Amino acid sequence: MASRSYGHYCAVAKTLDVVGERWSLxxxxxxxxxxxxxxxxLAGLVGISTDMLATRLKALEEAGIIGRRTLPAPAASKVYELTPLGRDLQPAMTELARFGMRVLGEQGDDDAFQIHWITPSLQAMFRPERAPAMSLTVEFRVDTDAMHARVTEGTLHTFPGHADDPDVVLTFTDAAALAEIGRDPAASLTAISTGRLHVRGRPDAVQATRELFGFN
Incomplete structure (x- = not known):
């Protein structure tokens, strides 16, 4: 499946030439x-076919967005990762998430969800100016699925799975509760009062989390 160029001498069009195909972003x-x-x-891209994934990986690799390497022994697995050029897409992904939280709406019965998908949304909610010298680990849970974020000197890094020793654990009963807070931080108070959000951690760490992610 050959990709087609818009044929516009325009930075936006060129970006879409590279990453605008379905599934690429x-x-x-x-x-x-x-x-x-x-x-x-394949597991994270719910609904994609193996042929489509192979096609997109090849195109993104040829464009210099992703690369492949083999992990050291004993793992010795081949992995895909973002190149420096690919990592430069992170601010754009953050802004897409910021816009997307405004139009996300309710989760439909057929809408899949995996917790690591909230990474761009967390970047959009994060307020680095409030964390110039702060160190904090926050675990996010939706049902039994978990990921965690580490804040170090004003930078947010996200990781799959549970944290070893989180300062704060935020447990949401459903993905929609987190989406509502992303759209309107004041919704966190309602989510807590209705039991859709449970917060555990030291009071100072909880307060820092509220400030860093804009929760009211």
Whole structure:
């Protein structure tokens, strides 16, 4: 499946030539948390076919957005990861998430969800000017699925799975509760009072989390 160019001498059009095909930016989303194997990408991109994934990976690799390497022994697995050029897409992904939280709406019965998909949204909610010298680990849970974020000197890094020793744990009963807070930070108070959000951690760490992610 050959990709087609818009044929416009325009920076936006050229960007879309490179990453505007269906699934391409979602491949980038999957790699924001770090390198992944082909099988991990296939599991994270719910609904994609193996042929489509192979096509998108090849195109993104040829464009210099992603690269492949083999992990050291004993793992010795081949993984895909963002190149420096690919990592430069992160601010754009953050802004897409910022816009997307405004139009996301309710989760439909057929809408899949995986918790690591919130990475761009967390970047959009993060307020680095409030964390110039702060160190904090926050674990996010939706049902039994988990990911965590580490804040170090004004920078947010996200990782899959549970944290070893989180300062704060935020447990949401459903993905929609987190989306509502992303759209309107004041919704956190309602989510807590209705039991859709449970907060655990030291009072000072909880307060820091509220400030860093704009929760009211």
């Amino acid at each position: 979602l491949v980038v989303r999957e790699l924001l948390d770090g390198p992944k194997r082909y099988v991990d990408l």
